Amino acid sequence: MGKLFHSITQFYRNLRIKLKLFIMLFSIMIGCIMLTYGVLQYAYSIYDRQIYERSSQVLNLTANSIENELRGIENTSFNIAIDPTIQSSLNALRADPSEMNYERHKIRDDIIVRLVQSAGSEKYMATADIMDLSGNIISAGREAIWTEEYKRSIWNEASLGEGKMRWMLPMEGDPYLVAVRLIRSYNSNLRLDLETLGVLVVRVRINEVVHNVAAGSELASGELLISTGKGLIFSGTDSLVGSQQDFLQKPLAKPYEVRNENGHKIFVSQMISGYTGWIYSSIIPFDSIFERISWMKNLLIAVFSASMLVIILLAFRVAQGITGPIEELIGRMKQVQKGDFSTEGIADLTVGNNLNKDEVGQLHRTFRIMIQQIDELIHENYAKQLTIKETQFKALQAQINPHFLYNTLESINWEAKMGGQPQISRMVESLGFLLRNSISQKESIVTLGQELDIIRHYLTIQQTRFEERLVYAQDVPQHFYSCPIPKLTLQPLVENAIHHALEPMVNPCHITIRAREESDHLLVAVEDNGPGMAPEMLERVRRGEVQSKGNGIGLSNIRERIVLAFGEGYGLEMESEPQRGTRVLVHIPLERKDSHV
Template identity: 25%
Template sequence: MTRLANYWRKLTYSKKFNFLFYFIFSLFVLFVVATNFIFIRGLSKQEYKNNQDNILTIADTIDEEFISLEFFTYKVIDNAHIQSLLARLNLGNLPFQEEVQLKTKLRDEVYTLSSYEKNVNSFYLFDAEKENLESNLFSSIIFFDGLTSSDMINQLGNQPQKGKWFLSEDGTRAVLARNIFSTDTLDLLGTIIVSLDTSFIVNTIRNTSLYSSDDYFIISYEEKNYPLENDLPKIVKDFIENTVFVNNSIETIGHTDYFIASGSFNDGKMNISGMLPKNKVLQNIILLETIILSLFFLLVVSMIALSQHFIRSLVSPINQLAKKMSSFDKDKNDFQTLIEEKDSTMSERPDEIGALYSNFDALITEINQLIEENYQSKILYQEIQFRALQSQLDPHFLYNTLDSINWLAVNQEAMEISDMVTSLATLFRRKLSNTNPLHTIAEEIEIIDAYLMIQKFRFGERLCFSYHIDEKMTDFVIPRLIIQPLIENSLKYGLEKMNQACSISLTIIPLDEKHISISVLDNGPGFLNSQHDKRKSSGVGIKNIRERIKLYYGKKAELNISSVAYQETIVSILLPADFTEV
């Protein structure tokens, strides 16, 4: 648990928001899926029930016809006149004329009763000896599938009963055979066989809108199944012949699942079963589920997109502020960029994020002001020291003294001393008398010439100095004394530490349209750590030069040092070319 808590604390707010969202969203999805499953299951049960109810309605319709036919036979066997005619015919040895008359009356009587039965296809009467009363030529009649009237009568026996049904193999015909007994003596008088046209069953089924040509319907009677259609596929036919149909069950034939719905009729002796393709039974539900899942998918995608947008809008400002703070921590001197990148829309927000941005911007502005004040204080302090040095010397007294020495040297024909004194006077005049903090490169070169003239007397041929200055650069304005201290450093840390000659060169050229390059090169021992050199030269020093050019030019100016001992040490200054006014 502690490890999990530590892992949670280390996560970013973005990841925490995403984790919480997806956790809650997963619970929501599980709830919706479970609800949808229960809903679809309930609809499926209802759809199965609707189909079952429809089968029961069909069974009731069939039952009405079968009951009507049985009632017709009951009227026939209960008719006293018919019983009387049959009794007389069973006596035998009747004159032919009388026998014909009796048979005609008997047939007319039955026809009269059958005229109200629309589905009675035909009927046949037989006497107690199983003789056909309709024809003198054929005592037995073949009905279907090799089944004869004699076979039916034999199966009835000699005991009173409601009769027995016989169905054709293809289910298109049904026959009811029923014995006729005397109501007085209970003697067997004969048999009536009625043929029923079962096409009304198929018509009843097909008139139901819930079913299609892909459905199969079967009548089951006495443990045998009779399909109501011909030309069945062999796999379906084999299945029907060998299956005991169970109501509300699912059976698989090949790769198709069928829903079995059954209904009984004829006092439960017969069943009609429908084999309905499951995918068609649930077709509307499948369509509904597809629509629900599609809408749910769109909802999920929309919720994820909206949540990600919301999380980004909530976390992005915090991440941006953290990035600003991180950059501030890495470069504590680069406050100007942070100030320039201030986003007023964020600091003006009325929420907590707006307060964070506003306070951070105020903090950066205040720190930048303090840094600028600190830099200005340092430069002011150096200027005050410089001014103090100037004020300690009386320039006029110093220049007059140097002039006196120069004239004395000239009178004594000591020209070297005269040149040295002249250079020293020029150096003092440029350094001490001019109070302007800026001057041209040409004026800086005059100071360098005077300084080198003095040093030449000291080092002689060991000092080798050369210029490489673009003529266009002489009028370029720079801060005073940012080049001469570099020459002074080359002498102090290069020439003074060498026994052989030291080559020093000054190069001032335009680098491109926006920058100029000032570089001092020598072949002295160089610096141990050129990129982070902190030593001070005589005079203002390299550190002072860095601070002064940063004060004047900001980030547009650079001072870089590269050094390879006794080969090449370069101190270069990169200045913007658009700084031209004093």
């Protein structure tokens, strides 16, 4: 019996994968079950999301309708504030605030008439009052209780708006929403002199606005709550009281969510107004819309959970027989991914008893052969690279000895000094310095201070040519001088500034190098006040489509050298505007060169 079982197992291991998959047809039935479950779950999720989105849409429409009404009231208040009759009357009251006579009574009556005419056009405007500079109230409509503290709060709130409408929470016991606006004077030519004449106070029937807008919508069966984040403006619910309303006076983490309040689940959708900044919340009992769906979901979960247990037991052994060899091969591939191309770890693959004869076994053998060939190619390529480097080194040795040039320049320098030509001497010294740095291959990374020395010597030569047309400035703190930077990074940028900014200009060109710390980077900027570039040209330069003049180093070359030296987090960027100059920003590490690896 044991031998028979071993023979059957060995036979199965040597079957082709196509035959193994045929044995797994039973798994297709399980897949169909899972697919059905997934489709149902997807359908339920879409249905749930549509309900959520529909609720949010209704809330958005309701909020927009309410705020359209408020905008109309705001427009009416603006018309009242700029009304010529009210402007002239308030100016007259401001001229002599202490005198009480017939003229002042007539002026107040004129203001009341204009307020009644203007407020009558808005059905939701309960009252329109004006408080003059003396604190006197001119009312059109039902009079409110005006305490000195209330007057001060209104004046302070209106002052914060600086002429714009400001909304205030209703007073305790007052059902009206309050809107205030400063009234400022202007002359007959419509030029504002912004002298404060008083405060316009409008009371709005917010309850009527909300009820009329929500009538006939789905919110009529739910409950609506409006809050400023500091207090309630409107609450259409009596079931949520006290601290239970606190969570609706602040923005929710999501546009909608389900919460437990008083032992009942409620569906809450919320939006924040971009016009007033108010928080609109709608509250709908969860059970009324999701009870049946929840029951169906629970039933499906129970059925499919039982099915999954049976499926797992049947499919485990079949899947193990197929995926086992493949997982072993994946493990070998990961070793190669880490750079290990040796065949020591896969030497056991040569033992025939450990390998199946199906496609996976053949894949193992082919993989081993491929690794051997790749390893041979790597060693061969490494040997070729060594040969190339040796050839390049010999070619450099065959070039003219730079010491001959140094000695020649030194002779010219002494001749200039002996001949009383200090300017020529400085130019020759700077040229020698630049020649040594450009030819020297000892270091590809230098300090920022060394790079600034290269620029100083380069500009010594250029200032002899351009004289007062070239103005150079440097704002680099001393403690940044030891930061590492690829050699000849800033000098080509200064050279570009001379070619593209200084040469086309008639006026002096200012070239400035600045450095500042930004997060964990050092930001070095090369700026000029040249003609700048149009946006199209700037975009072409950023993409590397514009070649540098002459044989200079291009921006793409500089950017690539910085990335190769320090990584992808560093590099170069350019900013420019027509007639505003150009600025090139270089991002390098903020560290000392002696700690750079």
